[in-house]
Amino acid sequence: MWTLLRTNRRFRRIFAGNVVTSFGESAVYLSLAIWVKDLTGSNAAAGIVFLTIAAPGLFAPLLGHVVDRVxxxxxxxxxxxxxxxLFLSLLAVRDAGQVWIIYLVTFxxxxxxxxxxxxxxxxxxxxxADAAAARSLILATGEGVRIVSPVAGAAVYVAFGGGALAMFGTVTFTVAALLLVSVQVVESAPEPAAERFRTSVAAGFRFVATVPILLRLAATTLAFMTVVGMLETAIFAANQGLGRPAAFLGVITSVQGAGSVAGGLVAGAAVRRWGEVRATGAGYALIAVGLLLCLAGDVPLFLVGVAAFGLGLPFVVISLGTALHLYTPARMQGRVNAAVSSVTGTAQAVSIAVGAALIGVLGYHAMYLIMAATAVLCAVSLLAGRVARPEVAPSVADDDSAAAGLEPGAGLEPKVSR
Incomplete structure (x- = not known):
């Protein structure tokens, strides 16, 4: 990871822009919900902030079509x-009558x-050859930023008000744009739209279905996302069951974040050494162990379980992201990534709603067991069979590697992976 960051100037600048936007986004969006709550006095109105952020994910396949054509x-x-x-428009917000401006920005x-x-x-x-290392670095840094940035955003809002949030967001995105302007990239040539719009939008789903390793990784991710959203509600009940105050949720969040930072730092190496399938299976095993430890009824063991859960998630995310990068052609990347994210994101949103509806019926113990059992089944389904890794779809950046005396996709030759 550090060699990549030191030697690849283009990636270094893109990575810096990603860090800046990650900090700005996670610092601002929670504070915007607090601002809406202060303006309206309504919890429901504050909750709409998160709805407007999540809703566009349903249209990701349309965005993927655009991304592959420009x-x-x-x-x-x-x-x-x-x-x-758009963030500058927040300067016009004075009272509840202008809350729609906040919703427009969050949408x-x-x-x-x-x-x-x-x-x-x-x-x-x-x-x-650098796909796994790059995603490992991006995820680990992003998780680290998200530990501290919401506190920073809330502090800015409390000290200086909503106008300061507007300026904070504007500066963040301006810096990210300037960093991208400074990057010179030889992009793959956009392909002409030779097929009908509807056919093109659905092409990402069809491609995943035809590549066994992508289909298996995406299917297990989808299966886990259909239940993991229950954790959003179950964690509150589990915290209460431990006899801890609501403020202890901040400690839980920080411990999980620290686990994800650690997982992000090591998952890329695991993916290169073990392959995407086995690394994903290891991630689900860690997640299952973590969820079961959370049921021990002991605060230290609960925190160890939370850390293990956080440690395992990057293995799943980085493995899938690396596989999508390696085995998808350049001008299918937008639609394939959008297809996977839209389906898994929708499943997670539904499971959050289901968890909120069923917490009073099932209780958090049953929910944790359901999530742990699903993680175990995902791990077994991946590790029990064999799946061939297809040929790596070449990147235009591989030509630069070849010019430097490196083998494109070194260490990534087709082989059978467990």
Whole structure:
């Protein structure tokens, strides 16, 4: 990871932009919900902030179609600058009558977050051999940023008000745009739209279905997402069951975040050594162990379980992201990433709603057991069989590697993976 960051200047600048936007986004969006609550006095109105952020994810396949037909770098620069301007509109918010402006900004942020442009651009920036290391670094840093940034955003809002949030967001996205402007990338050429729009939008789903390793990884991710959303509700009941105050949830969140940082730092190496399938299976095993430890009824063991859960998640995320990067052609990256994210994101949203509805019926013990059992089944389904790794879809960045005396996709030759 550190060699990649030191030697690949293009990735270094894209990575810096990602850190800046990750900090700004996670610092601001929670504070915007607090602002809506202060303006309206309504919990429901504050909750709509999160709804407007999540809703655009349903339209990710449409965004994927756009991403595969244009310059990803220019699109990302335009989106960053657009968000910078939109955040300035928050300066007009004075009372509950202007809350719609906050919703407009958060909806635009949801579109920004749902866009598969960043992973698609990485296909053109990174040699294939660096795919796992790059995602490992991005995830670990992002998780670390999210531990501290919400506190920073809330502090800015409390000290200086909503106008300061507007300026904070504008500066964040402007810096990210400037970093991207400074990056010179030889992008893969957009393919002409030779098929009907509906056929093109659905192409990502069809491609995943035809590549066994992508289908298996996506299917297990989907299965786990259909239950893991219950944790959003169950964690509150589990905290109460431990006899801890509500503020202890902050400790739980920080411990999980620390586990995810650690997992992010090691998962990339595990993916390269073991392959995407076995690394994902190891991640689900860690998740299952963590969830079961949370049922021990002891605070220290609960925190160990939370850390193990956080440690295992990056193995799943980085393995899937690396496989999508390696085995998907450059000009299918947008639609394939969008297809997977839209389906898994929808499943997670539904499971959050189901968890909220059933917590009074099942209790948190049953929910933790259901999630742990699902994680075990996902691990077994991956590790029990064999799946062939297809040929790596070449990246234009592999040509740079070859010019430097490196073998494109070194260490990533087709083989059978457990």
């Amino acid at each position: 310059s990803r770098r220019r699109l990302m620069i335009g989106m960053d600058l657009g968000m910078a301007v 635009a942020y949801g579109v920004f977050s749902a866009s598969p442009a960043p992973p698609a651009l990485l296909k053109d920036v990174l040699p294939s």
